[in-house]
Amino acid sequence: MNPSVFQRATGSGHPHSIRTQCERYVTWNLENMPMVKTMVSALKASGCAVDLSRNIQCEMCLAGKNIENAGGFDPALNQVFICANNADNKGLVHGALVRNLIQMFDACVNKYDFQNAEHLACSEIRKANLANCGYMVYMQQSFATVRWKKAHAACVRNTAIDYMIKTKFVKTEIAEKAVDKVFDKCYNDFEPIGRRPLNPADIERAHNEKFLFGYH
Numbered sequence: 001m002n003p004s005v006f007q008r009a010t011g012s013g014h015p016h017s018i019r020t021q022c023e024r025y026v027t028w029n030l031e032n033m034p035m036v037k038t039m040v041s042a043l044k045a046s047g048c049a050v051d052l053s054r055n056i057q058c059e060m061c062l063a064g065k066n067i068e069n070a071g072g073f074d075p076a077l078n079q080v081f082i083c084a085n086n087a088d089n090k091g092l093v094h095g096a097l098v099r100n101l102i103q104m105f106d107a108c109v110n111k112y113d114f115q116n117a118e119h120l121a122c123s124e125i126r127k128a129n130l131a132n133c134g135y136m137v138y139m140q141q142s143f144a145t146v147r148w149k150k151a152h153a154a155c156v157r158n159t160a161i162d163y164m165i166k167t168k169f170v171k172t173e174i175a176e177k178a179v180d181k182v183f184d185k186c187y188n189d190f191e192p193i194g195r196r197p198l199n200p201a202d203i204e205r206a207h208n209e210k211f212l213f214g215y216h
Contacts, residue, residue, distance in 0.1 A: 015060050015085075022058035022084035025093040033094055034207030035131070035197065039101035041215040042192030048108035055104070056097070058084040067132070068167045071096035073103040075114050080104060098131045105192060120168060121160060121178035122186040128159035129186075130193050152198070156187060 029036045030052070040050050050056065061069065061083035070087040073080050080100040087093045103123050106112040112119040133155040157179055164175035190196060192215065197203045 018060065018084045018088075019058045022082055022087065022093065025087075025090050026052070026056055026058065026082060026097065028090055029094050029097055034203050035098045035193070036094065036101070038193060038207050038210050038215065039098060039105065041210055043101065043105055043108065045215045046105070046109040046192075048104070050101075050104075054079070056080045056082070058082045060085050067095065068163060071100055072167060073100040073107070075107045078104065078108065095131065099127045102127050102130055109192075114168070117164075117170065117174055117178040118182050120164060120170070121175070122182045122189075124160035124163045125156055125179060125183060125186040126189055127163070128156040129196060130190065131197075132156070132159050152196075153187060157183060
């Protein structure tokens with residue numbers, strides 16, 4: 001990372017400054033965004049409360065602008081990490097938080113073992129289904145076509161396979177086989193959001209209905 005003269009003068013390009021800005025974006029999302037608030041409520045109600053100082057961290061990562069470069073989930077530490085230098089606005093931090101809080105939910109509540117290809121495939125399907133395959137996100141994917149109608153399931157399948165290969169380094173044939181085996185069950189598992197959030201109205205409705213599942 002090569003900071004500009006302005007960044008050197010103000011300190012805005014320093015890793016500490018970048019992480020601090022990321023932490024502000026995380027706090028803003030926790031306080032304002034329905035999907036993030038729903039996920040945190042669901043984790044807490046399920047006995048997996050999120051401690052901001054321990055379970056969510058902003059880190060400096062290898063530079064990249066694809067969705068998978070925005071952050072991840074470390075099951076060994078039960079920790080979501082946001083790549084502060086890549087997820088450099090509120091929206092990118094929001095996406096990284098939601099996707100990886102879903103994976104935290106699968107680890108802590110569903111007891112998924114991410115060394116098991118089928119468990120990992122199911123979690124990646126759920127992440128894509130609940131957080132990755134709205135229309136605008138879908139159109140950014142390399143496999144997107146203008147034929148959106150009936151394309152959502154294909155988007156979820158392809159995204160899940162892509163993530164398994166790129167972020168978990170699973171061989172293509174193993175990823176494809178695992179995703180196809182568990183797809184129907186996991187594609188129809190909306191826990192803890194309660195519905196497939198394809199647009200802002202769905203997201204707000206899911207947040208307003210969270211009390212039906214015991215989430216507050």
